[in-house]
Amino acid sequence: MQQQVEILPPLTRLSEDEALFRDSVYEFADREIRPLVREMDEHQKIPRELIDKLFEMGVMGIEIPEAFGGTGATFFHSVLAVESISRVDPSVGVLVDVQNTLVVNAINRWGNDDVKRRYLSRLANGTVGAYALSEAGSGSDAFALATRAADKGDEFVLSGRKLWITNGNEADIFIVFANLNPDAGYRGITAFLVERGMAGFTVGKKEDKLGIRASSTCELLLEDCRVPRANVLGEVGKGYKVAIETLNEGRIGIGAQMIGLAQGALDHTIKYTKERKQFGKPIADFQGVQFQIARAATALEAARLLVYNSARLRDAGQPFLKEAAMCKVFSSEVAESVASLAVNLYGGYGFVKDYPVEKLFRDAKIGQIYEGTSNLQLQTIAKQILG
Ligand SMILES: Cc1cc2nc3c(=O)[nH]c(=O)nc-3n(C[C@H](O)[C@H](O)[C@H](O)COP(=O)(O)OP(=O)(O)OC[C@H]3O[C@@H](n4cnc5c(N)ncnc54)[C@H](O)[C@@H]3O)c2cc1C
Numbered sequence: 001m002q003q004q005v006e007i008l009p010p011l012t013r014l015s016e017d018e019a020l021f022r023d024s025v026y027e028f029a030d031r032e033i034r035p036l037v038r039e040m041d042e043h044q045k046i047p048r049e050l051i052d053k054l055f056e057m058g059v060m061g062i063e064i065p066e067a068f069g070g071t072g073a074t075f076f077h078s079v080l081a082v083e084s085i086s087r088v089d090p091s092v093g094v095l096v097d098v099q100n101t102l103v104v105n106a107i108n109r110w111g112n113d114d115v116k117r118r119y120l121s122r123l124a125n126g127t128v129g130a131y132a133l134s135e136a137g138s139g140s141d142a143f144a145l146a147t148r149a150a151d152k153g154d155e156f157v158l159s160g161r162k163l164w165i166t167n168g169n170e171a172d173i174f175i176v177f178a179n180l181n182p183d184a185g186y187r188g189i190t191a192f193l194v195e196r197g198m199a200g201f202t203v204g205k206k207e208d209k210l211g212i213r214a215s216s217t218c219e220l221l222l223e224d225c226r227v228p229r230a231n232v233l234g235e236v237g238k239g240y241k242v243a244i245e246t247l248n249e250g251r252i253g254i255g256a257q258m259i260g261l262a263q264g265a266l267d268h269t270i271k272y273t274k275e276r277k278q279f280g281k282p283i284a285d286f287q288g289v290q291f292q293i294a295r296a297a298t299a300l301e302a303a304r305l306l307v308y309n310s311a312r313l314r315d316a317g318q319p320f321l322k323e324a325a326m327c328k329v330f331s332s333e334v335a336e337s338v339a340s341l342a343v344n345l346y347g348g349y350g351f352v353k354d355y356p357v358e359k360l361f362r363d364a365k366i367g368q369i370y371e372g373t374s375n376l377q378l379q380t381i382a383k384q385i386l387g
Helices: 016-043 048-057 075-086 090-110 113-124 182-188 239-275 287-315 321-351 357-368 374-386
Strands: 128-132 148-151 155-166 171-179 189-195 201-206 217-228
Touching: 016 048, 016 075, 016 090, 016 357, 048 090, 075 090, 075 239, 075 287, 090 113, 090 128, 090 155, 090 171, 090 189, 090 239, 090 357, 113 171, 128 155, 148 171, 155 171, 155 189, 171 217, 171 239, 182 189, 189 217, 189 239, 239 287, 239 321, 239 357, 287 321, 321 357, 321 374
Parallel strands: 128 171
Antiparallel strands: 148 155, 155 217, 171 189, 201 217
């Protein structure tokens, strides 16, 4: 007896709209970002004019509903945008990533109507956001944060220091986590919407980094910073949920940044090895080189499948915790190894700043550190599979 078998689309299949979106964001990045990459890395700055163009392009409010001026698209679209931009510059990639997968995502999910109305329209129209959880003493152990909040009725008073905050220099809106009741442990953690210009809030020192140098990473100082009660994001004492659940999704965005970076390194490598001649022929003609490139492309394809599948699971409302951790740990390793191969195959030219791959090699390292180090991802995966 013949059985009816349902043939499902390939895992890599994008809808027409998704493919168009990915291609148009890549064309934008190639045209508007690529000419600035070296200068931005050297000056450690993303020009405001470029940020304005990212807003015009619609990649700074991807999941913001159209009613608030956003693109009204999906988390998967955010992943495609971060990938396409990071293929050209992972520094600009992380600016777009934090805006969409952390800040907008958290407000979309946890903001009440008033918070959404006040903040989403700004985030869709020119205002950059940042997400401030880490501190000098609390990174992997994020809930050990020492920033305190005191309840003063109509407002809360925040005191403490945040460290490593991406978009610190560009942002006007900061999601800041502080503990209202340290005796309750992590159950005292609350998320607040803090604005540049609020009394007692300053952006401090910017870090001088190994990679993603154009992306600002700053200290934030909260000195008796008064935040209106209406600026609590989610519920008082439930900030740990906001933090953990947003980061669970955010790390898929870092996976996207890493596959974009790896694709960028591979693009450069393919082009260069076809041009560079040694022993009278292009080095891409040597089987030893071909096999290295073939392995890199294979690893990248596997990483992309993990990233896309995690994003699809998230959009489908299905469990994705294990898959998201796997996609981050794997894609950041692939990015490092593909960028390293790119440096090797460029030879001496791979080691100097006149060529693009040494930067990608430096940029790749961050994927294994932020939004949960690789060890912390492995811990999550182990918990899921070992119980
Ligand atoms: C460029 C950059 C941008 C960042 N952007 C942001 C941001 O926008 N917002 C924000 O809140 N934070 C941000 N961070 C902070 C980042 O998330 C932390 O650096 C990261 O979580 C690691 O924390 P840590 O640096 O304190 O390292 P630690 O937690 O001290 O870890 C040090 C080492 O110990 C290992 N380790 C720790 N605990 C365990 C364990 N239980 N088991 C096994 N190994 C363990 C880690 O894997 C790591 O290798 C950023 C960091 C950087 C460098």
